[in-house]
Amino acid sequence: MIRERAYPVEPWHVRETRLDMDVLAQSESVFALSNGHVGLRGNLDEGEPHGLPGTYLNSFYELRPLPYAEAGFGFPESGQTIVNVTNGKLIRLLVDDEPLDVRYGELLSHERVLDLRAGTLHRELHWRSPAGREVKVRSTRLVSFTQRTVAVINYEVEPVDGPLRLIVQSELVANETLPPQSKDPRVAAVLESPLQAEEELTTADGGLLIHRTKLSGLRVAAAMSHEVHGPERTTMSSEGYEDWVRTTIGGVLKPGQSLRVVKYLTYGWSSRRSLPALRDQVGAALAAARLDGWDGLRRAQREYLDEFWDAADVRVEGDPEVQQAVRFGLFHVLQAGARAERRPISAKGLTGPGYDGHAFWDTEMFVLPVLTYTQPSAVRDALYWRHSTLPQAHDRAQTLNLRGAAFPWRTIEGPESSAYWPAGTAAFHVAADVADALRRYLLATEDETLEREIGLELLVETARLWRSLGHHDRDGQFHIDGVTGPDEYTAVKNDNIYTNLMAQRNLLTAAECAMRLRDQALDLGVTEEEAAAWRDAARAMHIPYDEDLGVHQQVYGFTRLQEWDFEDTPPEKYPLLLHYPYFDLYRKQVIKQADLVLAMHWRGDAFSGPQKMRNFLYYERRTVRDSSLSACTQAVMAAEVGHPELAHRYLREAALMDLHDLNENTRDGVHMASLAGAWIALVAGFGGLRDHEGTLSFSPRLSSRLSRLEFSMQWRSMRLRVDVRPHQTTYSLRHGGPDTVLELRHHGEPIRITCDQPVTVPVPPADPSGPPPEQPPGRAPLMHLPDNGG
Secondary structure: OOOHHHOOEOOOEEEEOOOOHHHHHHHHHHOOEEOOOEEEOOOOOOOOOOOOOOEEEOOOEEEEEOOOOOOOOOOOOEEEEEOOOOEOOOEEEEEOOEEOOOOOOEEEEEEEEEEOOOOEEEEEEEEEOOOOOEEEEEEEEEEOOOOOOEEEEEEEEEEOOOOEEEEEEEEEEOOOOOOOOOOOHHHHHHHOOOEEEEEEEEEOOEEEEEEEEOOOOOEEEEEEEEEEEOOOOOEEEEEEEOOEEEEEEEEEEOOOOOEEEEEEEEEEEEOOOOHHHHHHHHHHHHHHHHHHHHHHHHHHHHHHHHHHHHHHOEEEEOOHHHHHHHHHHHHHHHHHHOOOOOOOOOOOOOOOOHHHHOEOOHHHHHHHHHHHHHOHHHHHHHHHHHHHOHHHHHHHHHHOOOOOOOOOOOEOOOOOOOOOOOOOOOOOHHHHHHHHHHHHHHHHHOOHHHHHHHHHHHHHHHHHHHHHHOEEOOOOOEEOOOEOOOOOOOOOEOOOHHHHHHHHHHHHHHHHHHHHOHHHHHHOOOOHHHHHHHHHHHHOEOOOEEOOOOEEOOOOOHHHOEEOOOOOOOHHHOOHHHOOOHHHHHOEEOEOOOOHHHHHHHOHHHOOHHHHHHHHHHHHOOEOOOOOOHHHHHHHHHHHOOOHHHHHHHHHHHHOOOOOOOOOOHHHOOOHHHHHHHHHHHHHHHOOOEOOOOOOEEOOOOOOOOOEEEEEEEEOOEEEEEEEOOOEEEEEEEOOOOOOEEEEEEOOEEEEEEOOOOEEEEOOOOOOOOOOOOOOOOOOOOOOOOOOOO
């Protein structure tokens, strides 16, 4: 676990003041830079020591076998795994004849700073070699938001105590040796040296490498060039082999002199373009990068982020850790989606190899809601990516003897890559999650072009899935049987409420859109009878309810299942899936992550206030949070049902998931959904944001720890700012014309806002909150982390 001392609390920076080898891999994830197309883990410039090297390109993967003890019809045959591509981060330094390696000699000081406004990772170190020679090194790294294929490193070294011979070795290296990532020897064999060399080229100031994957047949090119500023007689030369290219820069420096190297990196990949075309692409990108130069790229990066923060920033007063963490989370969410450009946003972004680089439903239900209100262009691209995978989703549905589109549980390019049916294919709610992300985006942007080009088809094909997957019983009620909801500890059950309610809205949204865009709907084969069948199914959707207990059932029959023995479950047995058979989990009342509680967030219009309270109390006692997806949702609902102090504890858990490595797996990449969840917990929890009826509504109310919450969001080309204080809230509007009026609801009451006239309204006192919610023994969220001095 990463302790607080590793990252001092600052509002706009994540600063590491000393190098801790025990959490090196975790810090590499925290300090990762990306733009959604290229991702560089925060490895040290010299490459060693490292926790886990990593350079990734969105959707660049290799095929691998999916292991089964016994094969079955419809099981996916192969999976996809993100590939660590050519590493261009490497800049090694020799001081006289000693390589700079922080494990040797004496590291006198070391600091790294992730600057959330500048979009850079800055590093400074002071090192004394085993021979007693001292140097200072400063490096700044960025992955460009404005030139999507470009990364650049500004590297500067100077002697401290006398003349030194300094040699800089800047490299491109393919097929790096990686720590084992799989216990399956077949998978390990696929991922060992996955790139086959096709071309190597050197120039006086750099070079390039072109490789191709062995099975997926994807081609990748990486190129570098250098600008060198140093004393006279500084030399530069390059050499290359099939898996590496090195540019060597050397000179003799006196104290007061410095050697500065600007390294430009460009990446490109394709499944179709020829080798010459890819070579030309990265060459042109290098030329464009050098045209802007280091100063121009850095300036453009700052301007891009200034625009983003103006529309997206969240200000928190009263909890400085949360202030830092929510901006850190927003920055990583932006990095994951900004330039993904019709490719997926994966669960780890491009920060590590966790989950094989796959995208899940997390994207639609956690990441895209944040981006919808802060960077809607990224959501547009993510929806186009989902639409591009419709052929595979159609094929999957046909294999399962269904109509419409069955989107995969986990994937990179579109095919199902999960080898475990109960928590994979059976999680059909992915289809409704896609439809809901689309619905929310259309409400927030009124993007009629997207609705016509892909929106209607996505809604139609997902609605067809639900109509063929579900059925009417003899009493006319509509059931969806044999599915898994968000809670993977309650698998392959009937009438999961989250699935049913999200499918219900999917069906109604599809029917409304099809009737409004009738000509296009006819082209898709939608008749009035089919749309009517969708509406009938939605109206008749079965929502299980336990009349005796007065609570909804997460799935039909859930409340009669045997209770889990929480009292005799020791802390070291969590997460449960690593210590108990799924057979035991599936048949008892134990919940991995918010499920019905998640339904109350996204379909709050389907529950009354008293129902939400009773449901929350019931399921809170059974939710163990063995998933990082849960805390933010529990924060949202705790705030809504009148438990703001509990909501604040859940907020902190979601927000600090990676800065403190709470799940002890940040080494594999950051938890993108939990980082997005910090924003959700603040804006939807304490801000009370909802959009159930197609109208923005807010029910703000702060915890006692917070004295102020201010956030900005985009809504239909306007920028709305909400400033929440303990007793009042101010709504103001920007970027609208003189006649622009925004109508929204504040604690249920309609208000009208114009650009000229902010509106300040009181926050009504909270209703009595009832008994405090109880969690399973030992699973309550902590306000402060252990042993961190907090």
